[in-house]
Amino acid sequence: MSRSALRVDAVLVQAVIAGALSFAHLHDLAAAAGQDGWKAWAYPVSVDLLLVAAWRRLRSDGPSRLAWCWFLIALVASLGANVATAGFLNLEHPPALLRLGIAGWPALAFLGGTLLAHSPATHTTPQEPADPEPAPAPETEPEPAPVAEPAPAPVDAADDAPALPPAAPATSPALAVAVPAALVDHARKVAADHQERTGARIDTDTLRARLGVPPHMADAIAAQLA
Structure with a gap:
């Protein structure tokens, strides 16, 4: 027989002995208080059942x-x-308080x-933490569509047309792009903040990275800031 089986049997025997002695003591006390017959045997059953019910409630709930x-x-x-x-x-002459307790x-x-x-x-259940609200997405200015330059009219070399006057110098690509005024104002703030922190004027690449605009748009904005 294994040691675990012997240990469990010893615990059970001890529990039976302790329960029998307590049962007998409760019976003797109830009989001494005037509860004879089957009533004396019911008292220990009632006490032990209440003890077991309370312990089960503690273990389960x-x-x-x-x-x-x-x-x-x-x-x-x-x-x-x-x-x-x-x-x-003196169980032959029990006190009145004992009789009162047994009767009640x-x-x-x-x-x-x-x-x-x-x-x-x-039962108290822990409250789940509320999901954090997502951070609002940064607002970005819509990129304006690039303005298409009109194509020059074809010239027929066979015609004896008079010589055309010299063409005006072409405007730089940076000035040909339409830039919203709000974007220019925002770029001025960014350029001022950059110059205040670094002590130098902002370059086109840094301006384009800060604003998130295409290169031709950054060139147009830099031209207006100059």
């Missing part, structure tokens, strides 16, 4: 004031009977058993 209260009441009743039958009281025990045990059986258990 967790600690609570109700379960601990009735567990202590049943434990005091059981321990009191064991101590009282050890010669501390059935109503008290019925109340405790009813409360333990029908009182709802309160």
Whole structure:
């Protein structure tokens, strides 16, 4: 036989011996208080059942004031009977207080058993943290569509047309792109902030990276900031 089996058997034997002694002490105390016959045997059953019901409530639903209260009441009743039958009281002439407690025990045990059986258990569930609100997406200015330059009219070399006057110098690509005024104002703030932090004027590449615009748009904005 294994050691674990021997250990479990020893615990069970100890529990049976302790239960039988406590049962007998409760019976003797009830009989001494005037509860003869089957009534004397019912008292230990009532005390032990209340003790087991309170302990089961503690194990299944967790600690609570109700379960601990009735567990202590049943434990005091059981321990009191064991101590009282050890010669501390004269069981042939029991005191009136003992008779009063024995007589009132059935109503008290019925109340405790009813409360333990029908009182709802309160469980507290941890609250889940609320999902953080997503950060708003940064607003970006819409990119204006590039303005298409009109194509020059074809010239027929065979015609003896008079010579055309010299063409005006072409405008730079940076000035040909239409830039919204709001974007230019924002670029001025960015350029001023850059010059305040670094002490140097902002270049086109840095301006384009800060504004998130195409290269031709950045050139047009830089031309207006110059």
